[in-house]
Amino acid sequence: MDQSSREPALKADAFTQLRLLDLQEQDTRLGQLSHRRSHxxxxxxxxxxxxxxxxxxxxxxxxxxxxxxxxxxxxxxxxxxxxxxxxxxxxxxxxxxxxxxxxxxxxxxxxxxxxxxxxxxxxxxxxxxxxxxxxxxxxxxxxxxxxxxxxxxxxxxxxxxxxxxxxxxxxERAEVEQVRAQIAAELPADLLALYDKIRADHGGVGAAPLHRGSCQGCHLALPPNEIEEIRAAAVDAVLRCEECRRILVRTPESGL
Ligand SMILES: [Zn+2]
Known part of the structure; x- marks a missing residue:
């Protein structure tokens, strides 16, 4: 993983990584609400x-x-x-x-x-x-x-x-923002900063689950060698999709 080696390797336990998906859910809702409000x-x-x-x-x-x-x-x-x-x-x-x-x-x-x-x-x-x-x-x-x-x-x-x-x-937005703030407060600052940066650069999606071998950020199936690398990676390693560079979160449905 040459690209990720240029960035500091982040670590976060599995629960924290899953909370990142909860945060993404709130941000996605906020994005939908903004879109609805302006349309x-x-x-x-x-x-x-x-x-x-x-x-x-x-x-x-x-x-x-x-x-x-x-x-x-x-x-x-x-x-x-x-x-x-x-x-x-x-x-x-x-x-x-x-x-x-x-x-x-x-x-x-x-x-x-x-x-x-x-x-x-x-x-x-x-x-x-x-x-x-x-x-x-x-x-x-x-x-x-x-x-x-x-x-x-x-x-x-x-x-x-x-x-x-x-x-x-x-x-509705105020409610979602409150939930978001609660989740964000639980997350380590460096992980949150990385997520926010990626989210800003990638159409509002900073973290995506790996679902049955596919990144749900870019919806592409990961190549077998990458799946192998993920299988070998430590549980607390923060992974990135090689294709879209979003934070890739492992879940029980990841197909690993
Ligand atoms: Zn991706």
Whole structure:
């Protein structure tokens, strides 16, 4: 075993080595819990709802801008009509007062009145058209605002569900972490350090049982010469898989 000779040979009794497998079990559970926490289906839905909500928010603002622009346009059209009506009333009063005797002046005043009537009619058409557009824009704002309200309700529900799922996982994780800490406290520091280092470098698995001649870390069958070496090794020798370098723990099911 050339590779292992470069590292200090560790010794640990059989029971301690089996406890390392218990520790691995807790770490595997912690890894699964972390994965579950970061892959909650509702969290993906929540992110999607937040995107939709932000899009509808923008749409509401855009629709409100269109509506308020049209309302200003409507005000302007109303003022234009009022100005013409005032002018017509002034002209009509002047006509009715009988103070204008000059026929040419009278004719010109009547012509202006007729032109003002046409102008008022045109401006009222414009005003009517704008009012219809204001109604359409207000309806669009109402529809979008309702959509936003509905989405916000759904988002809040899903957010609450995600928070509940997360806190459930966190509670489970706290329990597992407690068990892990108890097991870790029983193990010698050098063995624990080696296990943690291998675990960090090998996808969360630092120790694996030898099961019927196969390493359960890399799931490869050990070659016969290696099995022979393991048979010959001392009970308290800490073994490593030649293939994956994980700590290989002998159990009654190892097939030795
Ligand atoms: Zn292996």
């Amino acid at each position: 909650l289906p509702d969290a993906a839905r929540l992110a999607d709802l937040n995107v939709q909500l932000s899009r509808v928010d923008d749409e509401v603002v855009a629709a409100q801008t269109i509506a308020s622009d049209l309302e200003r346009e409507q005000d302007r059209a109303e003022r234009d009509v009022a100005t013409v009506v005032e002018r017509m009333q002034r002209d009509q009063q002047l006509l009715d007062s009988g103070t204008i005797a000059d026929p040419r002046q009278l004719q010109s005043l009547q012509a202006e009145l007729e032109s003002l009537v046409r102008r008022r009619s045109d401006l009222e058409d414009v005003e009517l058209e704008i009012m219809e557009r204001v109604d359409g824009a207000s309806a669009a704002v109402a529809v979008l605002t309702q959509q936003r309200t509905d989405l916000a309700v759904e988002r809040d529900e899903v957010a609450a569900a995600v928070a509940a799922q997360q806190s459930e996982i966190d509670a």
